[in-house]
Amino acid sequence: MQSQIDPDVLDPKLVAFIRLKIDVSATHMYAPGVRRHIATAIELGATREELLEVIKISAVIGxxxxxxxxxxxxxxxxxxxxxxxxxxxxxxxxxxxxxxxxxxxxxxxxxxxxxxxxxxxxxxxxGAGIWSDHVLPPLWIELLCIAGDAALTHMYEPGTRRHIAAALELGASREQIDAVLRIVADQGRECYEFALPILEHELSGIAAHR
Structure with a gap:
């Protein structure tokens, strides 16, 4: 169960982008989450260009x-x-x-x-066009960068600090940045989605051989 984010704090489409940004990152590459969040974003009206931009932001993390x-x-x-x-x-x-x-x-x-x-x-x-092609608002880009750098599989402190500062300069509220970090915290729950089916499979295999 994912945390519910107040739509008055973060646009639901941006929330889907943030979840996609975390799962598609080279430090995570969690395919079930990528598929789920792309589908959610499309349902919320995301365009192909916007989704490609999120993926591009993820690629430059290298x-x-x-x-x-x-x-x-x-x-x-x-x-x-x-x-x-x-x-x-x-x-x-x-x-x-x-x-x-x-x-x-x-x-x-x-x-x-x-x-x-x-x-x-x-x-x-x-990634030069990310900030100049106007596919995503500058504040959304900074919030996406915060999510990627603060992700549990990355935890890149210099980037997290730099993009938080940039987001604040662009007018982000404490509540918005805090919401991004809570979305990042949700990433930890994916261990259940990943591991429990494997656990059940192995337990059923043991039971079948008794």
Whole structure:
């Protein structure tokens, strides 16, 4: 049984998107939930473009591997007495340049930007349209990002903090962000949906052999 979210706090379609965002993430990939939440969102009027946008937001979560690991690598190289200098981009980097101009460039990407700006540009370009194609409202995007970063299978504190701050700047209320986090908490109940049928199957198999 999922928590009921007040529709005056979060639009029911956004709630379906948040549940989809959690289940479709590379850190979870729970197919029954993905199917259920896509169906619910479509019933609530979601378009193909909106659902693809939610999936795209989920895909770019991969950058967190570099945001976490590259600064640690840089520190350990210093400790080991091994320096690694910057490398110039071989092609234009309009996505990075735009993020820097708008103050949206994540400081945790700085070392990666110095080491391999071409790779970073190519990766960020994958999700560059999320904030500019106007498929989803900016506040919805930030709330979806909070859900993905706070998810039980991810728990990425820097991103959770950054997107909460961005959501507040866009006018989010405490109740809205709290509701997102309660939806995230519901994810824990999926262990029952996943495991109980397996448990029942194994118990019935044991009983059949007695």
């Amino acid at each position: 950058i967190h591997a570099c945001a976490t690991g590259v600064p640690i690598l840089a520190q350990e190289l210093v400790h080991a007495g091994r320096q690694s200098g910057p490398r110039e981009a071989t092609t234009p980097t309009p996505v990075i340049d735009g993020l820097l101009e708008r103050g949206q460039f994540n400081p945790l990407w700085e070392t990666l930007h110095n080491w391999d700006p071409d790779w970073l540009e190519a990766f960020l370009a994958m």
